Amino acid sequence: MSARRPSSTPLSARLRDRSPGLSASLLNGVVAAGLGLGTLAVLVLGLWISSPYPDSGPGGALHVVTALWLLAHGVELVRTDTLSGAPLPLGVTPLLLLALPGWLLYRAGRYATDASAEPDGPPPVPVRTAWLGVVLGYLGVGGAAALYCSGGELRPSWGWVALSLPLVAAAGAGAGVWSARGRPQEPLLVALRAVPGPVRRVVFGADAAARVGTAVRAAGASAAVLVGGGASLVAASTVWHGEAARASFLHLTEGWTGRFAVLLLGLALVPNAAVWAASYALGPGFVLGAGHLVHPLTSDPAPMLPPFPLLAAVPDAGPGTRLNWAAALVPVVASVVAGWFVARAAVRRRGRGEPPRARWSVARTTGVTLLTATACALLLALLAAFSGGPLGNAALACFGPPWWQTGPAAGAWTALLGMPTALTVRAWRLRGARAAAPPKDAGEGTGKTKTKTKDETKHPLAAFRSPAETKRPLTPPRPAPGATGLPGEEPYDILPAEPFTERPPAGPPAAETP
Structure with missing residues (x-):
């Protein structure tokens, strides 16, 4: 007899399923960061081209783009081209600029967790894999942008880069993943x-x-x-x-x-x-x-x-x-x-x-x-x-x-x-x-008004009973599947529990005939 080696199929299947999900999530994070930088680049370069007296070349304009992108994430900048020569901090973040990376990260988190509608499509990406991939891809582009911006006149403060950039990325991607999962x-x-x-x-x-x-x-x-x-x-x-x-x-x-x-x-x-x-x-x-x-x-x-x-x-x-x-x-x-x-x-x-x-x-x-x-x-x-x-x-x-x-x-x-x-x-x-509570003495003292029983007031078919059926009390209606039992909150099954037929009188059982 020969011992059989354990199959590595479950492990390989997990790696095969997770790898595309992680790579797609990383790509979503990179695309979200690139779209934010591209939007600001179109705006800043358009103003630089139309300016009659630009102060710097294209490199200076691109440095301004990355500085604005980092400032939109709450990163404090340091201005070096001052009259006194001392660096001056710039930490007021325009909140309207913060909405741009927040929305892009939210969409990236949603796209990373969207499951395929095809029956033969890949399985849904796990929540942690999607969130981690988007955050890592976004931070990769953010780190490169911070390194590029550090050589310009507006330089990022590295303490704020390490604190604010991951916080915004994690919050935005987490909101997108949470929304895609049905907001549990x-x-x-x-x-x-x-x-x-x-x-x-x-x-x-x-x-x-x-x-x-x-x-x-x-x-x-x-x-x-x-x-x-x-x-x-x-x-x-x-x-x-x-x-x-x-x-x-x-x-x-x-x-x-x-x-x-x-x-x-x-x-x-x-x-x-x-x-x-x-x-x-x-x-x-x-x-x-x-x-x-x-x-x-x-x-x-x-x-x-x-x-x-x-x-x-x-x-x-x-x-x-x-x-x-x-x-x-x-x-x-x-x-x-x-x-x-x-x-x-x-x-x-x-x-x-x-x-x-x-x-x-x-x-x-x-x-x-x-x-x-x-x-x-x-x-x-x-x-x-x-x-x-x-x-x-x-x-x-x-x-x-x-x-x-x-x-x-x-x-x-x-x-x-x-x-x-x-x-x-x-x-x-x-x-x-x-x-809405009815008075307790309603119908008393007139001799003409008949007080309905508890079962008759609740049953929806009480008004359609024949005179022969009025002697037998009605059973309450059966709740439909998934009903909570409170009228008005869930639909009720209005069919009675059993047909409205007269029951035989109770008594000793009849003798059996041979």
């Missing part, structure tokens, strides 16, 4: 494992997924209202200071190419200005240079700010007026929206015309509102941190909202106003449940 809730609940069991049961309860999902949606809606309200404040202030904004726009450059570049830069910084205005409405305000704080109570902008249209929209120096205090309406509306989202999830309606039912008690609704306030605080702190940064040394070392104050302020507004809103809307939505 399990990855979002992994962080809850770090919370101790007793605390987790008290805060989140048994339905942790529903509470966390509601809090995230409510916090996202509140943050959207805050940023949208901030954009409205920026637009109103720009119109109010329209003459100063126009003068600063015309003062920066004279040619149409330069003015178009200034216009594009202003549009890229509009989301930053919206976040700054949201922090202004929340109370902490924003900093325009070291020691120069601007908030609704007082405005103290730096005296030597460079001319720029968005900076012309800054409130005038001096104490705030009632017009400045009216900006507080933005967080009020955002907190009400967050409370309404929580109350809508706390009370559900079974169906059209059916009374609502309470999903969460008052205590649980309060807990979800506090969880929403925490999520909103984290989200606003992250936006504030990304929207600001340094523009130089000394007085220009600090620009933007203080994230350690903006986040807690957003959480405090949401907790103080969102909680009473959620409880009030919850009570208002439950009013139909009390109004």
